[in-house]
Amino acid sequence: MLLGFTFFSATMWGGAEIGVAFRFWPDLALIILCGSTILAAYVTGLGYVGYRSGLSTALSARFAFGDAGSRWSDALLGLTQIGWYAWGTATIAIILVRLLNLGAGWEIPLIFVFGLGFCLTAYIGCRGLAALSKVAVPAMLLLIAISGAVALRSADGIDGLLMTGSAGTLTVAEALTIVVGTFVAGGTQVANWTRFAGSARTAVGSTLLAFFFGNGLMVAAGAVGAAVYGLSDIVEVLAVQGLLSAGVLMLFLNIWTTQDNTIYNFSVAGCHFFRTERRRLVTFAGAAAGTGLALLGMYDWLIPYMVMMGVFIPPLGGVIMADFFVRYRGRYPALEEAALPRFNLPGLAAYAAGSLAALAVPGIPPVNGIVAAFLAYACLARLPAHINRSNRSRETRQMGQVSGGSFRAQR
Template structure:
């Protein structure tokens, strides 16, 4: 499947990052640009806070280490499958959803994925403003202007597109890695001195795995937005595995180790105890910035598909404004119910897309033309409903239940047809 069109239309599609067409061969990237962008995406502060809840409940070794590695292995396997679909087809997640759910049915995926990213963007914007205000001792009335500045400023690299994301990640990812390694080394040293508190044991293993998988299953569902730029299937899959097995594991581990060793759930507080506070402010800023631009980029891809427009930069700016408004309305306090809802509604989308591509289409989409797909793909919609129900009611790990149920139901309906 390849992008079509020429002249002015093709030029606009390229500068806007191909929101309604496949990425052509000449726009494909090598291994490291894709890997750095994905690592920058998985370096996210909310993942650190999620990991902190694990550190207070389990012994550092071997229980906590096993839970983190197992949870991220599940997440990486799921995202790698979607990443390969993106490379093979050259399509974003929402364009693949048009085959899986139909021309009109896919707009549900657009709305769900787009609004999800707006929520994350709002949370990140509020977080950096609140933390910076606290560290500097600013009056509360300063928070609203800070949110406005950060909310509108973070989207600049996303407006540039994939090239802007890659340029920022080249600087941010190595800097964050150095600081994370230093913090973990100090924490392990302190843990060895006998200063670590005893784990409280307030979570079951299933609940802990749900937290690990749920921290990034939403963003991971949209991984094709970047792997569609990969130059080979091997580069796409290995980039995804590195980002989620290394990047996301590090983020969860930093929060978990900080809580286990110091009894603190806030990474900034942990760095203050370790004497790394100044570096911690830089970490938080880079951490949130790299994720914010990827998040709002995801929104722009979904928004362009929903409205069937090539004007990705305009959609990016509108999304950043909406996210900033949501931050001002109090998104910082809604994180937990927001994550729980996403863990039910988003993962089945990925299960349906993979089943449609690997089972229904046998690994190859037909030419992407007007009228190439029906208005509604009833198999996809039925499988999505079954996956969401499984995630909501079946005991276990909700995101995994949703993915597996959606995949199996779609495959069964395909065979029955």
Template sequence: MSGDERGRSGMEDYPLSAVPDEGRQEFWPITLVLLGFTFFSATMWGGASIGVAFRFWPDLVWIILWGNAILAVYVAGLGYIGFRSGFSTVLSARFAFGDIGSRWSDTLLGLTQLGWYAWGTATIAIALVRLLNLDAGCAAPLMIVFGLGFCMTAYVGCRGLAALSWIAVPAMLLLIAVSIAVALRDAGSAAGPLAAGTLTVAEALTIVVGTFVSGGTQVANWTRFAGSGRVAVGSVLIAFFVGNGLMIAVGAVSAAIYGVSDIVEVLEIQGLLFAGILLLFLNIWTTQDNTIYNFSVAGCHFWRTERRRLITFGGAAAGTLLALAGMYDWLIPYMVMMGVLIPPLGGVIMADFFVGHRGRYPPLDGAAVPRFNWRGLAAYAAGSLAALVVPGIPPVNGIAAAFLIYACLIRFTAWRTRKRPVPSRDIASDAPARPNFRR
């Protein structure tokens, strides 16, 4: 790649190539971007559903800790791959599924993020109409404003995401801390919530892991910019164990004390409406820009173009149209479907990198990538089936099954290659001899 080409690719955040050394970043910019991504209202809703089903101590605390530990370990593995290779998730998928086969992962990951962008756009518009007592007809214009406005930081790229997160993440942490302090005062005790639901432990863990397993599968889109493995893995653990765990805990405690799951509604009840509106705005924006950034990376790979900024704006427009079409009401079936289809992608990618390529991809421009990697596609299908029908935690079942099946297929292929007959030649006649089987 020439200097001019690398410069243009850098302006677009290297959508079709590895991030070079000069594009790498330190710990805090990546950590704050990922924290902004995991600070999301929908995660609080997941926490609320388990907050009324278990005693605070020790049941609820252990479920939150174990669920987020499972999520963080999985995402950390993918984050390390992003650092080591410099590739986005969809570029790694090209090795795992083939040049054409990887377009399935592009489509799945892209549409997932587009749906979340539409839901977030609708959420803030509907919430503001309610909180400010606006006319219901204001919802649609607000969706258009926010749908097109929230993509601006993603349009800039990782620099724009980081700049917003430097301001938004500390502000959100402060507002959440104030709200929790007031909530604990109102409850009179930190361990007061009573169990009132009927969830099993497996179902509760599924909710905790499933809240961000789809977004976490694309974590390499950010950790490819990490300057070291410690930066990549450390930032992921803080965001997906601490950050996502905090959102689950806030939703659980809020539901148990006030009977509502959303921290914004809690702040309204506490008489802190302005703080609630500010938190809502920052909460949605820091997730929306990361979400549409993911869409743009997947779109660039699907169309094999480096015009990431153009795809960012096009995706935001499409997400806005979905919001206007009523995406807000489709969240639950959408989350269930994504919890089955997305996690096995990560399982195959990790098996392909750690087992198939032994921790190092070849250069992308010189690699012999097949059109379809049938081992990866078969392992993905089996992982999705396991997530759908095997008892337990569906996302974990999908990841584990996809990883193990792909690893076994790699070993089986290597064994067949060693056992394949190797023709030898008769030195005197130079004619092919009978096959000579290796033992």
């Protein structure tokens, strides 16, 4: 299911954007490797929190930001998923219009059809997500293998590929932010799946496989096509390769597996935000909102959107991990017994510090955001009790240490 989530065409578009900006070897290869490592390390940490606690990201955020403060993270994560859903919906509509040589007037009806249709498997639930992924993941692997072989032939083999690409249109920091930003928003919510894992090995291993190998493969596939053909639009690359017809079917499955996981993430955050159990209604409402955003032109905002995700989302995960590993030492108290404050001020302040570091400190914005948020929270959480009494006094009374296994039993 996580591979189906990370096998996403937008990641190939992001890879294509950096593929035309850097020489394939060693610059581009190192950027993809470093960016994928950063993303995988970050998401794996959150995946372990989900397994160990048995809680979704939204519920972990309640400990980190407070009962009311967690609604901020719900809103931010939910809105990012709506943005991805809008982009995927617009993309498949535009691809079909190009392939079938339809008039521009067909885009709007197709956006409506796909915008509402893609949410059906998420409407069913995790079983629907898993069933679709079993079909789409092998299909996408086949497409990548064929497209890569054609690209290598066009570049006259490995030696020709190593000479492709240029430099100057993106900085290394911007390129790394794009690689991380492709799935940092979805990866921050990985606990929505790993909370169901049967073991730590399963939770950590599947997360590493999806976000290092799966996401890295998507970036590399887009980058190689762009490096060889000089095109940053993966649809145009497939057309040049003569793979557009077969590619569209596989891209359709590929987009669908990410769309349903994306809107599922939105439903989890939305249900927590509104404190409701009407998940299916929230799912449909999110799909409708994403469809509306697709109609407003989300297709053209992909790269700025990825950069924004790489700046403002990682500090959320940094705070959650610091809260779990430093403050609670790897075990949350029982959620129904914990007397949480409305606003956990150290968590909110640490998020602000992480975001500021991602924006202003030289270096790699996602790394700056994660590290700054983690360290800021670790320091603030250790403030003397008279400074931080609004958070500590109510929690220490009922710290009943409950293991992650017990949480899963309680659910």
